[in-house]
Amino acid sequence: MNRFKLLSASLLLQAKISPAAIAAQFKSNRAPSAGAPQYISPENIKIATLQMALQPYHSLREYLEHLHSLVQQGAQKGAQLICFPEFTGLLPLLISMTHYDACLDLADALLSGDAQTAGALVAHYQEYLAAPLFDCYYNVFSLLAHHYQVYLMAGSAVIAQKEGLYNRSFLFAPSGDCILEQDKLYLTPLEEQLGFVPGQALEVAPTPLGRLAVLPGKDSRTFEPAKVAAAQGAQILLCPWGLHHTHSLAFYQSGPFMRCQEQQVFAAVSSLVGDFDHFTFRGQSGIYGPYEASRTGTGVLAQSPSLTEENVLISRVNLERLNRPMNLRTADVNPALYQQLKQAYASLKTQAVPPPPAPEEEEP
Numbered sequence: 001m002n003r004f005k006l007l008s009a010s011l012l013l014q015a016k017i018s019p020a021a022i023a024a025q026f027k028s029n030r031a032p033s034a035g036a037p038q039y040i041s042p043e044n045i046k047i048a049t050l051q052m053a054l055q056p057y058h059s060l061r062e063y064l065e066h067l068h069s070l071v072q073q074g075a076q077k078g079a080q081l082i083c084f085p086e087f088t089g090l091l092p093l094l095i096s097m098t099h100y101d102a103c104l105d106l107a108d109a110l111l112s113g114d115a116q117t118a119g120a121l122v123a124h125y126q127e128y129l130a131a132p133l134f135d136c137y138y139n140v141f142s143l144l145a146h147h148y149q150v151y152l153m154a155g156s157a158v159i160a161q162k163e164g165l166y167n168r169s170f171l172f173a174p175s176g177d178c179i180l181e182q183d184k185l186y187l188t189p190l191e192e193q194l195g196f197v198p199g200q201a202l203e204v205a206p207t208p209l210g211r212l213a214v215l216p217g218k219d220s221r222t223f224e225p226a227k228v229a230a231a232q233g234a235q236i237l238l239c240p241w242g243l244h245h246t247h248s249l250a251f252y253q254s255g256p257f258m259r260c261q262e263q264q265v266f267a268a269v270s271s272l273v274g275d276f277d278h279f280t281f282r283g284q285s286g287i288y289g290p291y292e293a294s295r296t297g298t299g300v301l302a303q304s305p306s307l308t309e310e311n312v313l314i315s316r317v318n319l320e321r322l323n324r325p326m327n328l329r330t331a332d333v334n335p336a337l338y339q340q341l342k343q344a345y346a347s348l349k350t351q352a353v354p355p356p357p358a359p360e361e362e363e364p
Helices: 003-016 019-028 060-076 088-095 097-112 115-148 189-194 217-221 223-231 249-253 256-263 319-323 335-347
Strands: 045-053 081-083 151-161 164-172 178-183 205-207 210-214 236-240 266-276 279-281 286-288 300-303 311-317
Touching: 003 088, 003 097, 003 115, 019 060, 019 115, 045 060, 045 286, 060 081, 060 088, 060 115, 060 311, 081 236, 081 266, 088 097, 088 115, 088 151, 097 115, 097 189, 097 266, 115 151, 115 164, 115 189, 151 210, 151 236, 151 266, 164 189, 164 210, 164 236, 178 205, 178 210, 217 223, 217 236, 217 256, 223 256, 236 256, 256 266, 256 286, 286 311, 300 311
Parallel strands: 045 081, 045 266, 081 151, 210 236, 236 266
Antiparallel strands: 045 311, 151 164, 164 178, 205 210, 266 279, 266 286, 286 300
């Protein structure tokens, strides 16, 4: 890609997503704001997870309207905690068609092994885009949390530091303040190829909704982070997922769902989905808990029926149910035993049971 064209587009994008432009858009937005935060009971925490579709935006307004619509759907249904997917901090890039094309060029370069092109695009991001994109991301999600008076797990942003790039998640309170920052601990091969650096610690945020931890991407598919979070008293794991392409339902169920059974916690999974030119992203959002903590005994409180479509999932969780004794065999199914029992009962002949004899009358 022409360097001058990319530089010009980057400077133009910086102006489009400046703090002043974002503030002006929020003032002109007609979405109703929420009142005071709702009463919070540990037996009735309402969580919303977003399965968010990737799409190009023609303006900052269109980008913000998309975010408003998703948060508003959750807030109107009473959600107190709303969870976005991984890499939401990169979405403003899709406002610019030049950067949209640059993202495709980067993906093609990685697939073809063109390290020179990939390195040049990553270096350009670090120098010209990382800071303004982070400012946009932070301002937007802080304002959304305050506007709708909800706790907002804002997915993650790509942060440029001297030692490399970090995939960092942020949790905002209804006041608009950030109450938790969490760096991704377990990197994918793609992130390692791009020069990402793993985090070194896992934090847990005590909130009126319970003790919350964020396990982005691969962290929620790995045993140790959930164990460390549970050891620090975490009750709800927030698991933003990003760039997956598999259609395997077993893949999506073997991550946070299993962490809930191992550590006796709840988990909220949010995903990116959609078609990005010739790249396809799949995901399945869901809200899970221990077998004993779900009414059906399956551990699934809510789960998206689609791997491709945008939706907002909402479910209530009862933190008191985490104290129930754990039984990992609650949801076991034994088809062979069921078949044997069916055959055994079918072989029994129904016999009429004679009525009991009438009681003898007592002599006067």
